Amino acid sequence: MSINLKLRLFKGKTHADGTHPIQLQFYLNGKEKRKGIYFCHAKDWDEKTSRVKSKVTNSAYINNLLSEKYAEYERELLKVLNGENQSTAFFEIKKELTLDDVMKLELDRFVNENKPMTHARINSYTNELRLYFNSANTYIKDIDLRWFEKYAAMLSNDLYSGTELIRKGNIGSTAQKKLKTIRRAIEKFSNFRIGQDIKDFKIPAKKSVKQKLTKEELLSLENLELEPDSLLFICRDIFFMQIYLRGCRIGSLLKAYSHQFNEGRYGAINSGGKNNVDSKLIPKAQVIVNRYIGKHDRLFPLFKFTEDPQKSEFENRKEEFRHKHSCTALVNNNLRVLAVKAGIKKPLSSHIARHTFARMAIDKINNPMVTMELLGHSSLAVHQQYLNDIRKEEVLDQAADDIFG
Known part of the structure; x- marks a missing residue:
């Protein structure tokens, strides 16, 4: 048959x-x-x-x-x-799906696809939904625009118990990411058809000003007298190396091996095969490389994760992500100390290094196709928006000067 x-x-x-x-x-x-x-x-x-x-x-x-x-x-x-x-x-369908059910399925997907960073982010959303929105007893069929409006209000506002703050509200862009995640999970793992009113619902998001250092601030940071080989000294070198390597992301630099710095160049191959790096080391970058090369397996001595052969690939990637996160936090904490010492009144972080390089690049090169490649942006539209955000602070400062000058 x-x-x-x-x-x-x-x-x-x-x-x-x-x-x-x-x-x-x-x-x-x-x-x-x-x-x-x-x-x-x-x-x-x-x-x-x-x-x-x-x-x-x-x-x-x-x-x-x-x-x-x-x-x-x-x-x-x-x-x-x-x-x-x-x-x-x-x-037969054994039970009606709840919001918690579809979020679990979404988490399983990222385990299967070996994406621990995304899994960690979605897991935090899932736990938040369980704690504040009773997702285990919220059936998909009962979710409507009113539910999303209540959820958005919860995300956007600080939550107090009496006078004690128990949950700080999210900025608009973070809250919007959470809305999109839930909509996607519901659409993928249930037969529920999301209405156009829910698809159109958005949380207003204000774009934060992308802060960067001026030449004077960079010089002040560079001229600080620090104890050689101290943590402050190493973190300053990492910050400047990010700038010298075209705004290199902190995670990539922390994980970079000594052998990637060879014959005056830095090379990195990404797992996806896109945005591979082959960058010339300018003289100032070479000075930093010479200071550390050959002393450790990695160029800088902060990232020390090694894979455990007894664990799955997902668990190893998860531990690697946690270790990178803690190393990044360590660098940023020391950068804040350096900012105070250098008289810099900005929340200095590894991300500011990328914005600083971008500002320097667009001042010197008036060709968005070239600066797009330098910064590794995926499309011209993404790059153009980034440039607009980078220029925003100068535009606002000039406007204030025009008004009060």
């Missing part, structure tokens, strides 16, 4: 990120049924094999999951059709 079971990409539903659900379609008691398994973009789906194309990230995991689910449903359908099992309970 044959069974009518097939995998298909259901293009009748499109998630917010442009993906469509991958479904198992079958018939039971003359009724069509569909079971969502995963999701992908239309361009990544192979109609001939009913699998995602091999070029897709984690395609092996996704295709293995599809094969396992297909085999599982095939076995159960044959049991019913051959009279071995009269129950069709396996194919």
Whole structure:
């Protein structure tokens, strides 16, 4: 006896990120049924094999999951059709989904896709929903625009117990990220169709001014007399090295090995194959490299994570992320001390190094295509917005001078 079971990409539903659900379609008691398994973009789906194309990230995991689910449903359908099992309970939805259910599924996805940083962020959102919004007892079918409005109000405001602050409100951009995450999880893992009113709902976000150091502030920081090999000395070198390496991100620099600095150049290959780095070391950068090279496995002695072969790849990446986070916090704490010593009245951090380089670049180079490459931005639109934000502080300062001058 044959069974009518097939995998298909259901293009009748499109998630917010442009993906469509991958479904198992079958018939039971003359009724069509569909079971969502995963999701992908239309361009990544192979109609001939009913699998995602091999070029897709984690395609092996996704295709293995599809094969396992297909085999599982095939076995159960044959049991019913051959009279071995009269129950069709396996194919029924066992309970109504709650918000907590779909957030757990979203967390599982990031474990399977080996994305511990994203998993950590979504896990914090999930715990917050459990604590303040009773997500375990909030059914997806009951979520409407009013629910999102209440959630947005909770996110945006400080929460007090009496006079004690127990939760500080999020800035607009962070709150908006949380809204988008929940909408995405609901769309991906439930049959609930989100209305246009919910899709259009947004939390106003004010763009923060991207602070950077002036030439005078950089000189003041550079001329500080510090104990060689002290933590303050090392953190200052890291900050200036970020600037000298085209606004290099702090995580990449902390993890950089000594052998990546060779013959007057710094090279780094990203795992995704995009935004690889091959940067010339200017003389000031070479001085810093010469100070540390060969003394440690990494150029700078702060990042000391090593993989544990007894742990899974996900757990190792998770521990690596935590270690990088603690190292970054250590650098930023010392940069704040340095700022006080140098008379800099800005919240000095590793991120300001990137903005400082960007300001220097756009002052010297009036070609956004070149500065886009220098800063490693993914598109001209993203880069143009970044440049506008970088220039915003100078525009506001000039406006104040014009008004009060």
